[in-house]
Amino acid sequence: MRKSQTTRRQVLLAAAVSGAAVAVPAVLRGQSSVLKITTWGGKWGEIMKGKVLPAFEQEFKCSVEADQAFPYLPKLQASPKTDPLYDVLHSNSNEQWQAVELGLVERKITAKEVPNIADVFPYAVSDKIVGVSIFTSAVGLGFRTDKGLVPPTSWNDLAAPTLAGQRGGYLIPVNSLGQAHLMMLGRIHGKGFEDLDAAYKALEALKPIKLFDFTGQMEKALLSAEVTMGVLHDSGIFRYDGQNQPIEFAAPKEGVLALEQVLNVTPGSKVKELAFAYIDYMLRPQVQKELAEGVWYSPSNKKVRLEPKYDGKLFNTEAKVAQLLQVPWQWYNAKKDEIDARVQRILKG
Amino acid sequence: MRAKVDLGVIAYFGLNGAIVFFLLAPIAIVSVFAVNPTPYISFPPVGFTLAWFAKFFANPDFINALWLSLKVAAAVLVLSMLIGATAALALVRGNLPGARLATALFMSPLMLPAILTGLALFQIYLLAGIGRPIWGLVMGHTVVAVPYVIRTTLAVLHNFDRRLEEAAAALGADPARVFLEVTLPLIRPGVIAGGIFAFIVSFDQFPVSLFLVVPKGETLPVVLFNYMKFDLDGAIAAASMVSIALALTVVILLEWRIGLRAYLKL
Amino acid sequence: MASNTAGRVSPVSAQTRRGRKATAVGWLIWPALLLFALFFLLPLGVLGVMAFLSGNPVNAPAVHFTLRHFQRFFADDLYPEALWATLRIGFLTTLAALLLGYPLAHLMARAHSRIAHALLLMAVIAPMLTGIVVRTFAWMTLLQDRGVINTTLVALGVTERPLKLMYNEFGTIVALTHIYVPFMVLTLAGVIGRVDERLEDAARSLGATRWQAFREVTLPLSLPGILAGSLLVFALSISAYVTPVLMGGTDVLTLPMLIYQQVSSSFNPNFAGALGLILLAVSLTLVIAYNKVLAGLAGEEVS
Numbered sequence: 001m002r003k004s005q006t007t008r009r010q011v012l013l014a015a016a017v018s019g020a021a022v023a024v025p026a027v028l029r030g031q032s033s034v035l036k037i038t039t040w041g042g043k044w045g046e047i048m049k050g051k052v053l054p055a056f057e058q059e060f061k062c063s064v065e066a067d068q069a070f071p072y073l074p075k076l077q078a079s080p081k082t083d084p085l086y087d088v089l090h091s092n093s094n095e096q097w098q099a100v101e102l103g104l105v106e107r108k109i110t111a112k113e114v115p116n117i118a119d120v121f122p123y124a125v126s127d128k129i130v131g132v133s134i135f136t137s138a139v140g141l142g143f144r145t146d147k148g149l150v151p152p153t154s155w156n157d158l159a160a161p162t163l164a165g166q167r168g169g170y171l172i173p174v175n176s177l178g179q180a181h182l183m184m185l186g187r188i189h190g191k192g193f194e195d196l197d198a199a200y201k202a203l204e205a206l207k208p209i210k211l212f213d214f215t216g217q218m219e220k221a222l223l224s225a226e227v228t229m230g231v232l233h234d235s236g237i238f239r240y241d242g243q244n245q246p247i248e249f250a251a252p253k254e255g256v257l258a259l260e261q262v263l264n265v266t267p268g269s270k271v272k273e274l275a276f277a278y279i280d281y282m283l284r285p286q287v288q289k290e291l292a293e294g295v296w297y298s299p300s301n302k303k304v305r306l307e308p309k310y311d312g313k314l315f316n317t318e319a320k321v322a323q324l325l326q327v328p329w330q331w332y333n334a335k336k337d338e339i340d341a342r343v344q345r346i347l348k349g
Numbered sequence: 350m351r352a353k354v355d356l357g358v359i360a361y362f363g364l365n366g367a368i369v370f371f372l373l374a375p376i377a378i379v380s381v382f383a384v385n386p387t388p389y390i391s392f393p394p395v396g397f398t399l400a401w402f403a404k405f406f407a408n409p410d411f412i413n414a415l416w417l418s419l420k421v422a423a424a425v426l427v428l429s430m431l432i433g434a435t436a437a438l439a440l441v442r443g444n445l446p447g448a449r450l451a452t453a454l455f456m457s458p459l460m461l462p463a464i465l466t467g468l469a470l471f472q473i474y475l476l477a478g479i480g481r482p483i484w485g486l487v488m489g490h491t492v493v494a495v496p497y498v499i500r501t502t503l504a505v506l507h508n509f510d511r512r513l514e515e516a517a518a519a520l521g522a523d524p525a526r527v528f529l530e531v532t533l534p535l536i537r538p539g540v541i542a543g544g545i546f547a548f549i550v551s552f553d554q555f556p557v558s559l560f561l562v563v564p565k566g567e568t569l570p571v572v573l574f575n576y577m578k579f580d581l582d583g584a585i586a587a588a589s590m591v592s593i594a595l596a597l598t599v600v601i602l603l604e605w606r607i608g609l610r611a612y613l614k615l
Numbered sequence: 616m617a618s619n620t621a622g623r624v625s626p627v628s629a630q631t632r633r634g635r636k637a638t639a640v641g642w643l644i645w646p647a648l649l650l651f652a653l654f655f656l657l658p659l660g661v662l663g664v665m666a667f668l669s670g671n672p673v674n675a676p677a678v679h680f681t682l683r684h685f686q687r688f689f690a691d692d693l694y695p696e697a698l699w700a701t702l703r704i705g706f707l708t709t710l711a712a713l714l715l716g717y718p719l720a721h722l723m724a725r726a727h728s729r730i731a732h733a734l735l736l737m738a739v740i741a742p743m744l745t746g747i748v749v750r751t752f753a754w755m756t757l758l759q760d761r762g763v764i765n766t767t768l769v770a771l772g773v774t775e776r777p778l779k780l781m782y783n784e785f786g787t788i789v790a791l792t793h794i795y796v797p798f799m800v801l802t803l804a805g806v807i808g809r810v811d812e813r814l815e816d817a818a819r820s821l822g823a824t825r826w827q828a829f830r831e832v833t834l835p836l837s838l839p840g841i842l843a844g845s846l847l848v849f850a851l852s853i854s855a856y857v858t859p860v861l862m863g864g865t866d867v868l869t870l871p872m873l874i875y876q877q878v879s880s881s882f883n884p885n886f887a888g889a890l891g892l893i894l895l896a897v898s899l900t901l902v903i904a905y906n907k908v909l910a911g912l913a914g915e916e917v918s
Contacts, residue, residue, distance in 0.1 A: 041579050079475055210782065211865055214578045216577060225761055341693050368719045378753040379750070438643055449903070449906070464879075469888075488653075504805065504839045553747055
């Protein structure tokens, strides 16, 4: 713990000293190589493919092969470590922790390899993160404003008896929001994120509940009023901004959960420098601004200046990011099988 | 007596009408979704728009994927009809030891959740160092499509009157001619039905493709599935309507040119 | 019946006589065997090996032999229960698909008008091309609490609270049946179409009612189609993933769902492989038994 902090401080110092000199490794110039990455689809994918990646290819004289087809980690898992299918893995934090356990990605990335890390909020490289988080969204409660609901202020509001059958959650075995929410239940009703007994009891109290396997489905269920309140990240509500939909996001007083977008490099990558350069590029303020305003993700780089519309809502100041809670994924993943079996039984019965 | 028979006829057509309604009701919902402006599935519709179709056609990912899916499905159709029909003939006529076991074997790709077939093939392709070529995807689809052709061909072969072939042979036709002019036309309904399945199974194949497609070489179901994770909007429904329209065009053309009824009936 | 059996003797003996001569036809099995060996048995072998290993030998160090994936299956009721639910859903879906598919296949086979036939064919094929995921969403729109059916029923005052039409096994079976009925119809139509209509007419001229003629003539002669169609639908529905996940809610847990979870979220292809092998073994046993029973039945009645 203390050691990692020292390292970070040293790294910050080193980065400050060397400054922009290391921003673009000279070796990369003039050589044509292929960078294999994973990335999201949807609006995010449109911006990546339309603007962000072409500019990167041009600047670094390379071509980028972006895989947008889930699931990424099983594919990476099947490829030999010495010749991995991807150079950069983009995934949520829980999967990065699985990947590091399997030896498929690096444990830590520092400002030595990726200079822009010097400018990120602490949460993006905290000891709860493997690799580096380039964006985060905040998981809280999404709700309908036209059903006479009192806007929720606490996670407990989801358990209100009037919401029986109209509340929404996730299939815990496959969705990291569901997993984080389960840990949150343990924290609120018990001794902390790792208090499973309290979490199970609280989950039982949420029945009957509608479960979804990805956030897009929860968004649509809210829009069509199939559920009136559900666990959702802020981006899933804000992205309908200006479309006049009767839905809103509430940040519960117990804290919001961070849903980090994490980038990491595979140890066996043949183009490691290019891979680091890509991560560094993704942390550049202008790239961060472009994507943040495109999909309503909160940027990790402190230097990003957002338009007022986004500035008011996203988590982009020291004070706001302090509200983000990061859950212990390493602990969760080790217990995942046991939790999955138990949760499936609780919800089925 | 007379009235009773009519009642039976009414019941027969009424039942079939209800079944057709059951089959088409969800399609009606999808078509409404495809032209309804709301960005989620809702009913009743609040307006009419072609924006989702425009979104579908404007997106090169969708269009490329649609073409790839059609090409793959066409290749799977041909391969599985050839392999499946010959296998079914051999199973019934070949006097093979263990024919029953082989029949069960040929059904088994349908019983293994296809994500495992896809994952295992992916693992093998990687180990063999061949990457993920399109023919690898085609073979993956073919192995889950052939069982249909075998099954449907076996079904018509079971009802097959061998005496027709024997009569032809007795009248002096050589075996090749007997096969082409008697056997083939008789098993054709089964092969064609199997071929339709094979095409559709490939065109709508998701779990096998999941691991076997490459970036920028994804099939339509894979693209749609990943699109849906983020945008569950009418573009998906538009994609479905386009697929249906394409397939129905093929059916109408076939019907018009050669008469599908003849194939299914004979 | 007796004359029926007697009539069967000559073609069968002819078949064995010719069978020896016709082994050339037996060679036609090779393309299929080759395809299955390379693209099914080999992958299955990979899964089989994985199911007995502690990790993926491609990239995990110190992988060793283990039985723990199979022990895990039997150690927790959850897994055998999921297997049972998978088979139950598969059986009920097959039954429903047969009950809905047979009349339509019959109509299709007996339709004399070319246009009627083409229209029916389109009605059957169109749903198959809608894509399994999209179709499932369409069913959700129909069956969910604020779906078309429940909204209508509540508006008409038939029911006060929405009926529980999905998020359970019922909704799963309805959607699965819709997805797999076309497979049943097309398989059966080819077989029923080959049953000579004149046989039914003959039976009727001998005084049988329409129903009796159907039951005594057409139904037994279409048994191979029933066999083929049921096997297809059963096999498809026990390996379905998308539909149970979306329609079943918290009530339904099937083996393919668990397999998908293990591959995509628990990153345990070894346990997934073991689950797949168990499902395959159980369903193959059932299918072979079913094949034997129905083949026996068909052998009795089909001339």
